Amino acid sequence: MKKAGILMILGSLLLLALFKFPLWNIILGAPQYPEPLGMDIYLDGIKGVNEFDIQNIDGLNHYIGMKTIPKPADMWEFNVFPTVIGIMVALGVLVGLLGFFGKVSYWWFIGWFGLMSVLGIMGMYDFNAWMTDYGTNLDPHAIMKLSNPDGTPMSYKPPLFGHEKMLNFDVDSYPHIGAYFMFVGMMITALAFFIGKKEWNKRPQKNVEKILEV
Numbered sequence: 001m002k003k004a005g006i007l008m009i010l011g012s013l014l015l016l017a018l019f020k021f022p023l024w025n026i027i028l029g030a031p032q033y034p035e036p037l038g039m040d041i042y043l044d045g046i047k048g049v050n051e052f053d054i055q056n057i058d059g060l061n062h063y064i065g066m067k068t069i070p071k072p073a074d075m076w077e078f079n080v081f082p083t084v085i086g087i088m089v090a091l092g093v094l095v096g097l098l099g100f101f102g103k104v105s106y107w108w109f110i111g112w113f114g115l116m117s118v119l120g121i122m123g124m125y126d127f128n129a130w131m132t133d134y135g136t137n138l139d140p141h142a143i144m145k146l147s148n149p150d151g152t153p154m155s156y157k158p159p160l161f162g163h164e165k166m167l168n169f170d171v172d173s174y175p176h177i178g179a180y181f182m183f184v185g186m187m188i189t190a191l192a193f194f195i196g197k198k199e200w201n202k203r204p205q206k207n208v209e210k211i212l213e214v
Helices: 002-019 053-064 077-100 107-136 177-201 205-213
Strands: 024-030 033-042 045-048 162-166 169-175
Touching: 002 077, 002 107, 002 177, 033 053, 045 053, 077 107, 077 177, 107 177, 169 177
Parallel strands: none
Antiparallel strands: 024 033, 024 169, 033 045, 162 169
């Protein structure tokens, strides 16, 4: 399964882009800010799109009782996620090499894809849970206390995906470059499964039985 193995290796290696490019981006725009404020979420931390964006966002959040933007040391995810991605890249390359030399079947390719999908869903769930806590667990002694029409405290949770109006801010939350690299890489590994299946079925039956015994 030489073609499938090469695709598996290539798709896995594309995940390395997550160590360079942001995974997610949140932009806050308002009339009083000619330049919107933005946050880029990386595997290992959160950075402002512009130099003083994090400082300005924390300043705004102070008035309504929101927590400051967490630093890498404040969240275990920023220490664990890079390790998890590194392991998945190494595992994907190993599976691809074994597939290239005909040591494993194509099912290993889709197995890696399935595991990476589960980890991705868990990561998004954790990210959404963090934003929920960030936007709803407010300081009761905040300078500004705003409520919904029904009297309940207003939530300032940014959207997980898409656009939302929060007071006079337009908030947009979308995947960034790193997420697109990850998506393309996973699609390539899924393609490796189907190509590997075709290559596997063309192998001499004796070789297939020998590998299955292993």
